[in-house]
Amino acid sequence: MPQYAVLIYEKELPGGVADIPPEVMEANIAAGEKIAAMGVRVVHEQGLQPAAAARTIHKDGLVTDGPFMETKEVLAGFFVVEAPDLDTALAVGKLLPIMDGAVEVRPLL
Numbered sequence: 001m002p003q004y005a006v007l008i009y010e011k012e013l014p015g016g017v018a019d020i021p022p023e024v025m026e027a028n029i030a031a032g033e034k035i036a037a038m039g040v041r042v043v044h045e046q047g048l049q050p051a052a053a054a055r056t057i058h059k060d061g062l063v064t065d066g067p068f069m070e071t072k073e074v075l076a077g078f079f080v081v082e083a084p085d086l087d088t089a090l091a092v093g094k095l096l097p098i099m100d101g102a103v104e105v106r107p108l109l
Helices: 022-037 086-095
Strands: 003-011 041-047 055-057 063-065 073-082 102-107
Touching: 003 086, 022 041, 022 086, 073 086, 086 102
Parallel strands: none
Antiparallel strands: 003 073, 003 102, 041 073, 055 063
8 A cells, every 4th residue: 555654844832742732632632543544554653853953964964953944834743654545645634733834745655
């Protein structure tokens, strides 16, 4: 079955996970059951440390602090799911609550 990365971009909160509103956390937790009910398997899911913890390696080997792209939204976490098609993977992405960012769904090789 094809796999898709579901990438979650959000504005970084000063307190991290502790600052996520309870209704958003509840919607995230509830999404797991809805995803399973769709017949989609979550292969992996992971939240990420704040963007300040990232390091970027450039082509000349230079290592710089922070993410490669500076934006007001950061990559907050990701899922890898097995879904029958892109439309189903998009439906999975739509289950995730979005505060200020977006969810990107990308087929994996």
